[in-house]
Amino acid sequence: MKVTREKAAENRAALVREAGRLFRERGIDGVGVAEVSKAAGLTHGALYAQFPSKDALAAEALGAGLETSGARLAKIVERPDASLADLLDHYISRRHRDDLAFGCPLAASASEIARQDRSVSARFVEGLERMTAAVEATLADVPPETRHQRALTIVAAEIGAIAVARAAAKSDLGLSNEILSAARITLEQLGKEPRQGSVRKTRTRRRTSL
Amino acid sequence: MKVTREKAAENRAALVREAGRLFRERGIDGVGVAEVSKAAGLTHGALYAQFPSKDALAAEALGAGLETSGARLAKIVERPDASLADLLDHYISRRHRDDLAFGCPLAASASEIARQDRSVSARFVEGLERMTAAVEATLADVPPETRHQRALTIVAAEIGAIAVARAAAKSDLGLSNEILSAARITLEQLGKEPRQGSVRKTRTRRRTSL
DNA sequence: TGTACATCAGTGAACGCGCGTTCACTGATGTAC
DNA sequence: TGTACATCAGTGAACGCGCGTTCACTGATGTAC
Numbered sequence: 001m002k003v004t005r006e007k008a009a010e011n012r013a014a015l016v017r018e019a020g021r022l023f024r025e026r027g028i029d030g031v032g033v034a035e036v037s038k039a040a041g042l043t044h045g046a047l048y049a050q051f052p053s054k055d056a057l058a059a060e061a062l063g064a065g066l067e068t069s070g071a072r073l074a075k076i077v078e079r080p081d082a083s084l085a086d087l088l089d090h091y092i093s094r095r096h097r098d099d100l101a102f103g104c105p106l107a108a109s110a111s112e113i114a115r116q117d118r119s120v121s122a123r124f125v126e127g128l129e130r131m132t133a134a135v136e137a138t139l140a141d142v143p144p145e146t147r148h149q150r151a152l153t154i155v156a157a158e159i160g161a162i163a164v165a166r167a168a169a170k171s172d173l174g175l176s177n178e179i180l181s182a183a184r185i186t187l188e189q190l191g192k193e194p195r196q197g198s199v200r201k202t203r204t205r206r207r208t209s210l
Numbered sequence: 211m212k213v214t215r216e217k218a219a220e221n222r223a224a225l226v227r228e229a230g231r232l233f234r235e236r237g238i239d240g241v242g243v244a245e246v247s248k249a250a251g252l253t254h255g256a257l258y259a260q261f262p263s264k265d266a267l268a269a270e271a272l273g274a275g276l277e278t279s280g281a282r283l284a285k286i287v288e289r290p291d292a293s294l295a296d297l298l299d300h301y302i303s304r305r306h307r308d309d310l311a312f313g314c315p316l317a318a319s320a321s322e323i324a325r326q327d328r329s330v331s332a333r334f335v336e337g338l339e340r341m342t343a344a345v346e347a348t349l350a351d352v353p354p355e356t357r358h359q360r361a362l363t364i365v366a367a368e369i370g371a372i373a374v375a376r377a378a379a380k381s382d383l384g385l386s387n388e389i390l391s392a393a394r395i396t397l398e399q400l401g402k403e404p405r406q407g408s409v410r411k412t413r414t415r416r417r418t419s420l
Numbered sequence: 421t422g423t424a425c426a427t428c429a430g431t432g433a434a435c436g437c438g439c440g441t442t443c444a445c446t447g448a449t450g451t452a453c
Numbered sequence: 454t455g456t457a458c459a460t461c462a463g464t465g466a467a468c469g470c471g472c473g474t475t476c477a478c479t480g481a482t483g484t485a486c
Binding site: 025026027029030100106107108109110111112113114115116117118119121122124125128129148149150152153155156157158159160161163164165166167168169170171172175178179181182183185186187189190 | 235236237239240310316317318319320321322323324325326327328329331332334335338339358359360362363365366367368369370371373374375376377378379380381382385388389391392393395396397399400
Binding site: 211212213214215242243244254255258263264 | 438439440441442443446447448449450
């Protein structure tokens with residue numbers, strides 16, 4: 001039966017929310033439309049009244065998750081005395097590792113995005129750029145010409161640290177914790193000014209097999 | 211019909227090889243047993259003569275991939291003048307990014323391992339430790355007490371860089387290349403001795419929400 | 421404000437399909453004598 | 454070396470199941486008058 005426009009919007013939001021949660025927890029291929037619909041308190045038919053396909057729902061769920069996650073980072077960075085340490089405290093934490101369902105979708109789905117289609121990858125890139133901008137805003141000590149490079153590396157390392165810590169946690173929680181501590185401490189050093197004597201471009205640039 | 215023991219071993223190896231390739235390319239959930247068997251030149255029944263289940267095949271395929279990948283790194287490190295730059299050249303490259311099928315399984319499957327069972331996670335940890343040992347062997351300039359910490363961070367960052375570069379490549383190849391270059395250059399700096407004046411433990415240790 | 425009716429969000433049965441797994445069978449291999 | 458036969462890797466039909474998607478239908482909503 002028909003419901004109010006307001007209720008319909010709520011139902012749609014519930015579908016996106018539950019899809020985001022379940023897809024991050026168990027992967028897009030790992031959860032069926034019936035389960036997502038049920039979690040939102042609906043039948044699968046209702047899902048198809050709101051979205052043309054499961055893939056369309058997945059893309060919207062990824063986008064919504066990135067929105068939430070990006071907004072959190074932006075809020076941290078907009079504080080006048082915001083530092084890289086603040087961002088790292090938030091991102092590279094046991095809480096984040098253990099919160100697969102509502103954590104950053106970039107970390108939850110990094111290695112799966114490569115297999116999705118271009119529209120999903122485009123949303124991923126948006127999220128990546130947003131996160132990079134947040135990190136870059138805290139790199140006042142780093143010379144402008146290497147700031148972006150540093151920010152990209154820190155972002156890739158943050159995502160890698162969470163993904164790897166999660167993969168290790170099931171069989172070796174100690175190692176998982178160690179990875180988080182190590183990344184938390186070491187990455188902060190990349191936010192400081194570059195080492196004085198050892199920035200030798202010729203050495204740094206040596207790339208033989210790239 | 212029965213085949214020679216030698217031929218049976220070849221068939222088993224082909225199943226493991228094709229499973230490793232396909233699972234890395236499209237995910238474990240994304241490929242069926244029929245396709246793996248066909249790729250190995252067999253029917254799916256033959257697969258069940260060799261392995262008790264698809265999951266068992268997946269675990270063996272991951273193990274074999276890690277073996278190959280780890281052996282490559284070990285070969286680089288055992289050279290007397292091996293440096294972190296050599297490892298990074300090998301790992302953080304466009305070639306590696308574009309070779310999903312035969313690249314490092316840690317990077318191909320990082321965010322999926324968290325959803326597999328403990329035995330798969332245990333194999334992942336083995337591979338991680340092997341890779342960390344290889345990196346650590348090149349950190350002669352880093353003080354022994356922080357060497358392991360650095361190595362763990364570099365490994366997480368390498369894996370993150372490849373995973374993120376792959377996810378971005380479908381919609382923004384320029385950004386993907388930029389991520390690889392940035393990580394390649396920046397991570398090498400973590401292999402050098404720590405910054406002289408700025409290693410302030412109290413500051414470094416500031417972790418509020420971990 | 422009250423009535424008539426078009427709209428459409430949501431229901432639930434049904435669709436074809438491919439999944440992982442099982443199993444009776446085949447027939448060359450490899451062993452026992 | 455030759456023969457008899459147990460072994461077992463591999464075949465292919467069949468299993469139940471859950472998948473994503475479709476569709477005829479329902480009935481409260483919201484609009485037109």
